[in-house]
Amino acid sequence: MNKNYAVGIDIGGTHITAAVIDITSMKVVDLSLQKQCFDSNLPVESVMSIWGKAIRVSIENSKLENIKGLAICMPGPFDYEKGICRIKDQSKYEHFYGLNVRDLLHETLNLSSDFPILFENDAVCFGKGEVFKNSENLSKNVMAVTLGTGLGGCFIQRGVSISSGESVPQDGEIWNLPYKNGIAEDYVSVRGLLNRYKTLTQTNLNNGLELYNLAVAEDKIAIKVFEEMGEDLALIALPWLEKFKANSFIIGGKIANASAFFLNSFNKKIKEAEIEVEVSISTDNEVAALLGAASLYVTK
Secondary structure, three states, X not given: OOOOEEEEEEEOOOEEEEEEEEOOOOEEOOOOOEEEEOOOOOOHHHHHHHHHHHXXXXXXXXXXXXXXXXXXXXXXXXXXXXXXXOOOOOOOOOOOOOOEHHHHHHHHOOOOOOOOEEEEEHHHHHHHHHHHOOHHHHHOEEEEXXXXXXXXXXXXXXXXXXXXXXXXXXXXXXXXXXXXXXXXXXXXXXXXXXXXXXXXXXXXXXXXXXXHHHHHOOOHHHHHHHHHHHHHHHHXXXXXXXXXXXXXXXXXXXXXXXXXXXXXXXXXXXXXXXXOOEEEEOXXXXXXXXXXXXXXXXXX
16 A cells, blocks of 8 residues: 655644654654754744754654655644744744745745645644544544643544534634633633632742642642633533534643643533533643644545
């Protein structure tokens, strides 16, 4: 059987991960996984140099030449069709607003102007990756969320991302849904967790890891903050689990590593609402995102 390969690339505010994906079997090619951490607020030329190196090394290590294209997970706001960055005032990619990232990659990697480079929302890539790595999910309605610096969400119906219609929120996004005194992301995100801990203790923490370590050390307030976040996530998700008729709800992102402290409170709210849905925690967010990106070449 002839095999097709694409480079799956996950780009965040502080990292780039790249791997060559066998899109016939949806597997990462051995030795091709590359990860590089960096400051996304560096000058454009510096950021592109880091990206270029990670992608080149990934391809070189795969020892493959018949690469079909690049498939890239990008955080929003971003014009995924045109490849134009719309990120502004988010403390990341300060110099990229309005730039055509597809053109920058063609130039950096010395690629022909018609070499395929596709973009997709990072949360959608995660959700599609979770679906494609488990063939049973291809027949299901899957709602997936990523919990981290922001709140990502996506709705996958039989392997296809759904972003319009009455069964999903506008653009398939949940971060900006009205919730309590603000929006969903104000409560379900690292920022939301830290703000809540400060409200209860008058103590500023530097990051989510500090809060997690406090919870591990049995700090009652830290545990309470995670439990409240679990309840908030359930209340935000419930209307859409019902409207989308979701069979599966998958949780990913860095905060998913703290599921021991929020999953019970989340499940309790789901049970109280009498919603039947399979809830799971992703065990490999990073690989799922890369597979989801590469799946763009399956569905195109």
